Structure formats: structure tokens, C-alpha cells
Amino acid sequence: MSIPLVLILPGWPQSVPDPWPLEWASMSGRRCVDQHDWQRPLRGDWLIRLEEAVLDAAHVVLVAHNLGCIQLSAWAAHSRLTDRVRAALLVAPLDVETVAVRQRLPTWSPIERQRLPFTSWMVGPEHQSDQVEPNAPMQSDTFDSVWAQALAESWGAHWIAQRAAPKPPAKQPSDWPQGQALLYELMKD
Template sequence: MRPACPRISVPSSTSIIIVPGWRGSGPGHWQSLWAHRLPHARCVEQDNWVAPTRAAWVSQLEQTVLAAPQPVVIVAHSLGCIATTHMGPEAAARVCGALLVAPADPERRAVLSDFAPVPYAALPYRSILVASSNDPYCPVRLAGAYARAWGSEFVRIQNAGHINVDSGHGEWPLGWALLQSLQGEFRAAQATA
């Protein structure tokens, strides 16, 4: 049985949208643990986690973003990062920040090829891209190219695999701190506006 994670008080100035990758995020994945900790977080649910299509995944993500009661901070992993970059302008306008972790390379796996080509345009919101030097699903050089194209801050982690349960990442404190920095920056900007 998974130990209970304490719920924390999160100001309601942002809505957290968790965007899992291919095959979803299991119970021990940091995204699932964070969803449990954040009482108002919403996790994007897909009809087909195994054979994803870009149209279906992006549509479900856009619906979730547009239904959020507050400006959105996205927390995406793997193919969820790529789906996030495919969002249309109406949904993207609701996003105030994104934590993009271990992006996938849809050209490396045929089942993900519908998500190619990956958009190489600057995102209209602040983003942090976290990648590992030895991610088996996306070379770190490609992740760096994504970060440059998207205008993302780039955080490179040594030997962290795919930054998931298989690579030993449960609660993942570094990611939590990065999420808090995105939320804090938005709150500070709102306070001075």
C-alpha cells in the first residue's frame, strides 16, 4: 500500500493540469503522487493510453485546459510534453507556465509517430524543460533543441533515465521545487499587475 502523502495548501490563483505520457503514469509515478498532494490538480485522462493519436490526445488536453477555473500551470511528462506543444492558441492562451519533463521523441517509436513533426515554435508562456543525460526515449541533445525552439529554461540532470518510477523517481523533490517556482513567479506577477 502506498503511504499517504500530505495534502498541502496551494493558493487557488492557478489550476494545475497534469499531463501523463504514453501508457499513463502509474500509482508510484511522481505525477500520480503530486496529483494526490495537490487537492485541486486535474489529471488529463485519455481514452487510449497504448495507441495514442495526436488529435484525440490534444483535444482532451485542450478541453481540460479550457475547463480550468484559473490560469493553468501544466505538469507534463514524456509524450504529454509533445501533446502540450501541439495545443491550439485558444488553450495555450490559458497557460501561464509549464513544467515539461523528459519529452518524448515521437520519431523513435512508430506507435508515437502521429505526434511528429514536433512543433519548433516558441511557447507563449514560461516553461522549464527537464531532461536526463541518459533518457532512453529522447537523446539529451534533442531535448536541448526542443528547449531552444520552445524558449524553455533547460535543466539537464545526469543519469536520471526517463525521470519516472523505473529510474527511481518517486516524489521527485527537484521537480516539486521547479513547480513551486513556476507558481510563485505567476503569483508575484499577479501581485504587481
């Protein structure tokens, strides 16, 4: 089997302040799934962009962050191209069903909760109070790990708890070496 293309699905708005998805997309064998409008994302538009990106490759591994996780689950529920996906790494999904987020992103809820048809791992903090993205827009300063673990279970994703909260974006390595190690491990399966 050929080496898969790694498609990066950044969060909203385009993984700012968390730089690792865009840094990863600049590496060899990886590509960011660009969107028409990062500030006012429409679910249908984002799903089409993902469909086009997967169509261009024989085999892919998906790395999704934040809203990208929700994009991936919605795409997988409707696409006929899921057999091209070898695996997916999901990081800190955005809860688009909260009132604050739903008001800003009305086309994104409800979240598709059916089992993903490929191997998937979800990464999140070990404890409810661990910070994930301290400055992320419209997210509380804590990540709901109980909600994320339930979402991982509904998607059939293996839950991987981080032992400690990531460093603030200014102090965090932009290539997120722990995540790189997880991706390489996932690609071996």
C-alpha cells in the same frame, strides 16, 4: 490572481514505470488530463482532452512528461486558450520522430517546434549518457540531451539539467521532490 490549477500530462503509456506524474495528480489543486486510450494514443484525441481541461479552469500550470510534452507543444500551436496558461514544466520529452516511435505513434510527428506562448522550463539529464527512464517502452536506455536541449530552445523553454540520473523507478520517491521544488519555483514567476 487566483491560484492556478496544475494539470498533469502524463507520458505514454501513462508514465509507467515512472510513477511521479500520477502521484502528483493525486495532490490537492492538481488533476491529471485523462485520455480515452493510453495504449494507442491519437494526437487529435489527446489535444481535445487538453483543450477541455484548460477550458474548465481560469488559470493553469501544465506539467508534461514524455509524450505529454509533445501534446503540450501541439496544443499550444493551435489553441486559443493559451492565455490561460501561466507556465509549463516539461520533463524528458519523447522523440516521436524516431523510426521506432513513429511506427507505433504515427499521428504524433512531426513535433511542433514553435515558441511556446508562456513561460516554460524543460528538465533533462546533464549528459548524453545519463539514464532517464531505463525501462520506458520504445526509448533507448539513454536520453538524447542534445536533442532535448535543441527542442527546448525551439520552444523557448529554459533548460534545466539534472546533475545525476534519476534512480531506478523502484528506488525513486514517487513524488519526485526535486521536481516539486522546480514546480513551486516556476509558479512563483
